[in-house]
Amino acid sequence: PRAYPYAALFRPPLLRRTLFLSLAWFALNAGYYGAFIWLPSLLVAQGYTLVRSLEYVLLITLAQVPGYLAAAFLVERLGRRPVLVAFLAFSALAACLLSRASSPGEVLLFGSLLSFFNLGAWGAIYAYTPELFPTALRGSGAGLVAAVGRV
Template identity: 85%
Template sequence: GLGGGPAKAPSQALVRAWEGAFAGPLPEPKAAEVPRPLPYGALFRPPYGRRTLFIALAWLTLNAGYYGAFIWLPSLLVAQGYTLVRSLEYVLLITLAQLPGYLLAAFLVERVGRRPVLVGFLGLSALFAYLLGQAGSPGEILLFGSLLSFFNLGAWGAIYAYTPELFPTALRGSGAGLAAALGRV
């Protein structure tokens, strides 16, 4: 305490008061059921095969879209005649839209659901990636690039929340790991 004395543990009276708040004896704790291990191959058989395929494709497209856009965009802008400094400025401004996209997805996954947010954000990412590819002016590049950035990182927020829910505990790490690994291909 402040007086320099030892800190006191909860008193026995307090513990008895808590215990007395319950009618009768407390039930004995039950051991949690240990999940039965499943073989890795279960990821490719019903009912998990379709889930594994869907989420692996989602990770693959999300990674390809993100890294394709943000690694190659400065070079593509230079190839269109922008200076390297200007193209890096554009990419910096575009990537600033990622944080609000991630935050919006984090908000929506609890209210709308993980799958609808993931599908919606992936679809909008694809739309704005296409429009960015068609952009002809600096304003269009910044607008469509920012919207791509916003929805793409929002999709990341949704996919991280959604992926583990597709698999039972015994396959959760393997399923999520496989999907993320295939995304890195």
């Protein structure tokens, strides 16, 4: 493969990819950790007991496994970008519905949908990211944008 210096990630044509993927990874991390770290506290603030809120979060997070598997299946059939965009859009919709949930059933349903689609987006972005960088910078590019997401 053609050699590229690390600095090529910050110059055209890779700059746009680096910036886009950095933003995508940052948003995905913020959405995931923001939702699942704060969800027990938000449920307690809505009047659920701490034990009940932790039970709900446990049940909700179980939906992550099928979401991840569904994305892994779909990325090969529909493509990485369409699956990533769809799972992110459905994550946003589920988050909006969860914020308006007024009953335990709605909390579990919309929380599980958020969990399913959010982890599916993780599966899609893990598959999509390396493809956007040339072979010589694939590990560096993917590592950089994932690190930006952790910020």
